[in-house]
Amino acid sequence: MNIELRNITKSFGGKKVIDSLSMEIASGSFTTLLGPSGCGKTTLLRMIAGLETPDSGEIFLDGRCVFSSTEKVNIPPERRGFGFVFQDFALWPHMKVRENVAFGLKVRKKPDIERKVMEALHAVQLDEYADRYPSQLSGGQQQRVSFARAIAMEPSCILFDEPLSALDAMLREEMRSELKSLVSERGITSVFVTHDQTEAMSMSDMIAVMYRGVIEQYDTPENIYSKPCSAFSARFIGSSNWIDDFTMFRPEHISFTPSGDSDIEYRAVVSGSEYLGSSYRILMRYGDEKWIAECDKRIPPGTEVPVYINRNSILRIGK
Numbered sequence: 001m002n003i004e005l006r007n008i009t010k011s012f013g014g015k016k017v018i019d020s021l022s023m024e025i026a027s028g029s030f031t032t033l034l035g036p037s038g039c040g041k042t043t044l045l046r047m048i049a050g051l052e053t054p055d056s057g058e059i060f061l062d063g064r065c066v067f068s069s070t071e072k073v074n075i076p077p078e079r080r081g082f083g084f085v086f087q088d089f090a091l092w093p094h095m096k097v098r099e100n101v102a103f104g105l106k107v108r109k110k111p112d113i114e115r116k117v118m119e120a121l122h123a124v125q126l127d128e129y130a131d132r133y134p135s136q137l138s139g140g141q142q143q144r145v146s147f148a149r150a151i152a153m154e155p156s157c158i159l160f161d162e163p164l165s166a167l168d169a170m171l172r173e174e175m176r177s178e179l180k181s182l183v184s185e186r187g188i189t190s191v192f193v194t195h196d197q198t199e200a201m202s203m204s205d206m207i208a209v210m211y212r213g214v215i216e217q218y219d220t221p222e223n224i225y226s227k228p229c230s231a232f233s234a235r236f237i238g239s240s241n242w243i244d245d246f247t248m249f250r251p252e253h254i255s256f257t258p259s260g261d262s263d264i265e266y267r268a269v270v271s272g273s274e275y276l277g278s279s280y281r282i283l284m285r286y287g288d289e290k291w292i293a294e295c296d297k298r299i300p301p302g303t304e305v306p307v308y309i310n311r312n313s314i315l316r317i318g319k
């Protein structure tokens, strides 16, 4: 499903939460809305779904207008055709797993419900758990039920609001790739909300970096990392070492030995070394800035070290 947002604005109590935001989400893509708490991610997702009404703007799904403030169009959520997965799973506690997954299909009076339910449970490896209640499942299994419930409806797009954030770190990592393959194997367009940059980088085809209700940058993870267009983007995605307010480079471009004519030499003071297993993370100070680098050995705190950075790796950030 292709999603197009044009000049969407939304205020709550006189405070602008989304400010004239436009974006297009390509059909079949995995697109992430990434930004700090309160930047408007959930509000934007709910407006796409039809659960929240924009103050102004237009929304098109596959070229069909589903919301327009000027034309007075507002198609209700159940006719927009989205699947949903929420952070808190939102399962019915009094229904067995199979009934939870079947619920939406029954409401819509879809054919072949039993087969679709079992296929969806099979896809999330919960065939054996169909007759349990949600309280008899682990957090990860409950989240899988909510995935199964979304895919059983065979939607062309699923909206995910922080679906992994209630899970512990290890399970979260495991579920990332599971979730990604569930949707990509089915060609389902995914709009995924998170404030976790690692999650966004590892899963997304496209990331919209949001800050205070606007999109700072909308690009592939690779481009946002290597060509951040604003200081906010640069700081929010990956680690960054700053030379001044407008000039930065990524930690992997630091070398402790000179490597060629293109190097620029800086002097930094080591403040600590953290052992990572395969290497050490060296914490340094350059004036008021904190820098980090990787090194194969510890460097005693207080040591002033020359560091070399290839001038082509140093980025000027516009704003």
Ligand SMILES: Nc1ncnc2c1ncn2[C@@H]1O[C@H](COP(=O)(O)OP(=O)(O)OP(=O)(O)O)[C@@H](O)[C@H]1O
Pocket (backbone or CB within 6 Å): 012, 013, 017, 035, 036, 037, 038, 039, 040, 041, 042, 043, 044, 195
């Ligand atoms: N129904 C509402 N009534 C009043 N204010 C609201 C409402 N929903 C959201 N807001 C406000 O709008 C802003 C954006 O909220 P939103 O939930 O979209 O943020 P978010 O980016 O999803 O944050 P988080 O990462 O914490 O979930 C916040 O300041 C929030 O307090």
Ligand SMILES: [Mg+2]
Pocket (backbone or CB within 6 Å): 041, 042, 043
């Ligand atoms: Mg939110």
